[in-house]
Amino acid sequence: MIEENLFSVRMRASKNGAHENGGKHISGGEQISTYSHLKHTVNVLLDKALTHSKGNPDFMQIQLELIDEPITKCEPLHIETIEVESVEEGQLIARNLLEKSGVPRACIEKAYQQMKECSGLRGAILFDIHTGERIDDRSDKGVRVSRMDWFTTNYEKWANYYKMPVSQRVKEALVLATKVNRHPATVAELCWSDDPEYITGYVASKKAGYQRITRLKTYGDEQGCRIFFVNGLSDLDSYIHYLEKEPLIIQWEEGNDERVN
Template structure:
């Protein structure tokens, strides 16, 4: 694998128009691929685009780019599942975990105010834990985390070792959370899906790992949430560049290499 060129393969799908022209976001996804597996990656992402529970897209785009930068290898966050009986219990637990991760209570409450105000946002909100201010200032667009993956064989070994079913949904979410939390300015992430059929969400941080919460919204709710709680950012554009541009592969069980050139 080392020495072979890698490619970023990304997909986004919308309904009624493209995202830039006000279309409803349906789905997105991405993979890191070798040249020989580009066809597989494209097919997987197209399948995701046309079978998503948010609807049938009439616009989708697949983009393939050669990765020029070294790819960092990052160990996955530790995973724990928290079973809850209701959305109220799940949201109360999410608040407590955020506080335990180092987010002040007043900032947690501010985050929920922002969530209510930004119900249709497509990407992530960056929230400063000192001021409670939103740092991305991208209105309804938000920040998209990109150029990340977990090679299937390594992910399956990890899932077997953890006694966890090898779900592609868990894989995608854990990859994203691990990349985000690997940055020293990230204190925590709060997330639940905009998929109306999926009600599990999570809080993640370096301190407490990836904490799945089995009920953070009701079935049928298409409002999602993704907030990155950050501290000590001197240059917001540099942080966003890391999220969007730095290539990351999750690697479990290998301690020797930290980058693929």
């Protein structure tokens, strides 16, 4: 029956035209939905685009497609929050977490030097940990991780168990970080939002889990960052295909949460 099928629903919104025509990125998002919940899912993404702090979009695209391949289910990364008093302290901690996760210091510094050139991308940039060079060929688009979700009931069960506030923003970020770092080629991820009103960012890796850092930029700054540090890529196309195309759903069960010592 069609109600049993799952659909990938994706939204992107921009101002001053479409992204590919030079429009300013306003918002993006996606969910996996059953057919019977498609209207609700579309409305959630529509509301996200129309209420973003970066402004009102004049271009929006909402796309859905049937998922006709097996869906991977996995546990979320273990999450911790690091409270800091300044952006400088937060960025120092981020650098240290990346290094402890296996990213060489020289590569980290090269990535920071190139951040301003890559701040307007919709997706992530991929850095080779050995050369410190960007290795994707997506220019100003970047690589956008897709086809992933965490169904609300299971997410709220997880949040209640760990006494965390229910946050759509945290859920979406944790889902993305879990998918990215599940791949053996991913060493670590560094991210903070382009939302001028949201200054918390994170470092995620297999070793560190998902480490939220409460200040990684100043309030009012619209410059975001999403970098995947990768290693041992014999087939870059296969890696990007995993990030963009292979479906994944987070499924948490009490007692199975993976902890980082």
